[in-house]
Amino acid sequence: MCNNCLITRRRFGFLALAAAGTAGLALPRRARAQNVPTVMLDPGHGGHDPGAIAPDGTFEKTITLASALALRNALGTGGRYNVAMTRTDDSFVTLEDRVTLAVSAGADLFIAMHCDHLPEPSDRGASIYTLAPDASDSLAAAVASDENAADHLGGVPVAKVSPQVLPILASLETRATRIASATFAQDIAASFQGSMVLMPDAVRSANFAVLRDPSTPSALLEMGCLTNPLDEQLLTDKVHQAAMAQRLAAAIDVYFQTQKA
Numbered sequence: 001m002c003n004n005c006l007i008t009r010r011r012f013g014f015l016a017l018a019a020a021g022t023a024g025l026a027l028p029r030r031a032r033a034q035n036v037p038t039v040m041l042d043p044g045h046g047g048h049d050p051g052a053i054a055p056d057g058t059f060e061k062t063i064t065l066a067s068a069l070a071l072r073n074a075l076g077t078g079g080r081y082n083v084a085m086t087r088t089d090d091s092f093v094t095l096e097d098r099v100t101l102a103v104s105a106g107a108d109l110f111i112a113m114h115c116d117h118l119p120e121p122s123d124r125g126a127s128i129y130t131l132a133p134d135a136s137d138s139l140a141a142a143v144a145s146d147e148n149a150a151d152h153l154g155g156v157p158v159a160k161v162s163p164q165v166l167p168i169l170a171s172l173e174t175r176a177t178r179i180a181s182a183t184f185a186q187d188i189a190a191s192f193q194g195s196m197v198l199m200p201d202a203v204r205s206a207n208f209a210v211l212r213d214p215s216t217p218s219a220l221l222e223m224g225c226l227t228n229p230l231d232e233q234l235l236t237d238k239v240h241q242a243a244m245a246q247r248l249a250a251a252i253d254v255y256f257q258t259q260k261a
């Protein structure tokens, strides 16, 4: 990482900490292996925010946590990475605090993990989002709007950042970060090809709150659609969660090998 990125990260870290405004926020203090990248896993929702709810009552927050823990296991072998998580249990973390945790951990890569819920039950498959001031299409805009609404649940104060400022924050993303994020999203799509179901036009972009650190390459993965019975069955299956974690770990390996080259 260049010095300029570090400066940007520190500046944004200050802004993010100020925006988070959470005095008791616990920052990761685990021992870090030196000279290996730090990957921040962000299981969506938690606590009083269940996220999407499947027809049989399964909560998105439960699937995202189990899937992120599976990915942590897949990444944890061999000392290739420092792996951190925005939550490791059923607790609520605001979107701003998730960004703050990534900045504080000095994350080199951030991946938010979610499950879609779409109006058409036949729609299924994973999709991968990167940050953009303007959504790539109406579906991407709707998904971002849903995921950004997490802080509205349970009476958590919102509007720490005004809607007018959101596009400006997104536009602060550095060109290098934007290119790296797009590379990572394509790496995930390539790794999933042939082994995981992907939505048509699976790589999209929109203005997601958790992707707004301008110096951390990031992507938000919708792992499948809870509104589709086949996807729901897979998303709740431990074997499938482990298989997806392996494909994601492979994508992360490719991403960092590319960055080194």
Ligand SMILES: [Zn+2]
Pocket: 044, 045, 051, 052, 060, 113, 114, 115, 147
């Ligand atoms: Zn979600």
